Amino acid sequence: MTGDPLPFPRERAEPAPGAVHLPDWLDPQEQRDLVRACRDWARPPAGMRTIRLPTGGVMSVRTVCLGWHWYPYGYARTVVDGDGAPVKPFPPVLGDLALRALEAVYGPDGRSAIAGAEGYAPDIAVVNHYPHGAKMGLHKDKEERIDAPVVSLSLGDSCVFRLGNTETRTRPWTDLELRSGDLLVFGGPSRFAYHGVVRTLPGTADPDLGLVGRLNITVRQSGLVDP
């Protein structure tokens, strides 16, 4: 027994072409700083909210967006399905972090092979909070108008993240364990792959983080311009 009950490897992995998982990319201080920033972003107006789907369902995560406001299924500059307030600005600190992330996963030379990785100009962050029991069904991030990579940062409780294929919601897929501080980038051939969160693993977060549940930040480039 190693004391680690989970059989997932913790090395750099490329679960699908263009998708790279770098475990432990954020150090503990960076994680604490991001959790604190998420608390600020979550405050109203245009704060964290529950998303109602057109089918009548309600998502189990709570979400706040920065830069552009995502709603099912589009982007707006105001919280059109909530308090109507202007979306908070996209913070430059997340843009810098996402650029560093692309460099870390693809390297200075590999970037030219990935659509939109050179000249990456992210302008959206979607911050999801997963309380215990929350999950996210398989979906594509497809409201963006450009194929630049998505940069995903995980904080707090670990989760089982499912990276599927671009064609169907069914297999083949790869299940990854994302832990606090992990970086996942999906770009190139994986940019429009189905993905979701099967479950979180409550109580796995470092208590020092002061976070109940899991936070995920995805940084994206919209390809949108104001009307």
Ligand SMILES: O=C(O)CCC(=O)C(=O)O
């Ligand atoms: O929580 C995650 O790791 C994924 C979140 C996600 O897929 C999304 O916000 O579109």
Ligand SMILES: [Fe+2]
């Ligand atoms: Fe997504």
